[in-house]
Amino acid sequence: MNISRQLQRLALNEDLNFLLTNRVPRAALTRFMGWFSRIRNPWVRDASMAVWRAFTELDLSEAKKTSFHSLHDCFVRELKPGVRPIDARADVMVSPCDAIVGACGRIGDDPTAQVFQAKGFPYPLTDLLGPDARALEMIDALRGGSYVTLRLTSSMYHHFHAPDSLTLEHVTFHCGDTWNVNPIALKRIEHLFCKNERAALYLRQDDGTPLLLVPVAAILVASMRLRAVDVALNAQYRGPHELPCNARYGKGQEMGWFEHGSTILVFTPPGFHLADSVDAGHRIRMGEPLLKRSPA
Incomplete structure (x- = not known):
């Protein structure tokens, strides 16, 4: 077994992974990585990417650029045109990102609208979104x-x-912590998504149906950018937390990006169901079917 595989297996050890990514000064480490990842030095860039490759299966074959100025430049890379076809069917809502599907299902009918971050770990939407x-x-x-x-x-x-x-009608930015959002942490930290920095994106489909996306930041480069809001939303952000918008998007049009891996929570009202094969553990690409309108 090569060294890269050994390192990846080591990183999957739950106790060690949780210790290394959570029992550390998360905010300080995140600020440091935000600075370090932007260093434009070939030695720093190459060494950082070598470590990154050792712990992950990094594939840059679909990237628009073939070389990068810094580690951050690689994190936020764009893709070649056409490598993510968009399902154009009118009854299909597509995945907004490349991802691994985590907890999914039906939103509770209870007053708090309970959902799950992992099996046995519920959280209320009232805690995620606030009382306004x-x-x-x-x-x-x-x-x-x-x-x-x-x-x-x-x-x-x-x-x-x-x-x-x-x-996109409105953005509410919630300050918070930078816990890791991997499955190991989700099985140990209650209400984790409600603790971390996050942005609630209040959306409305063309027929008036309300939708909600909540990008959740995490440890290391905990920052997100939205095309409709010309600021970085992160721990250093000191602007207003209520950001009115009126940004129109076509299906598959880019809305923003994370400056590191993280999580997006998707919520729909009644009238939608999970698309075929969408279940916990399923790998999905941006543009593939995520939800479908239920038959009338």
């Missing part, structure tokens, strides 16, 4: 609907796109 009027109105619309957890690993394409033709 906009959040409560959205929660009322989502009860009994569907949710999908999409985990982006560090080696994946980090941009996210509109799952359907829609309008």
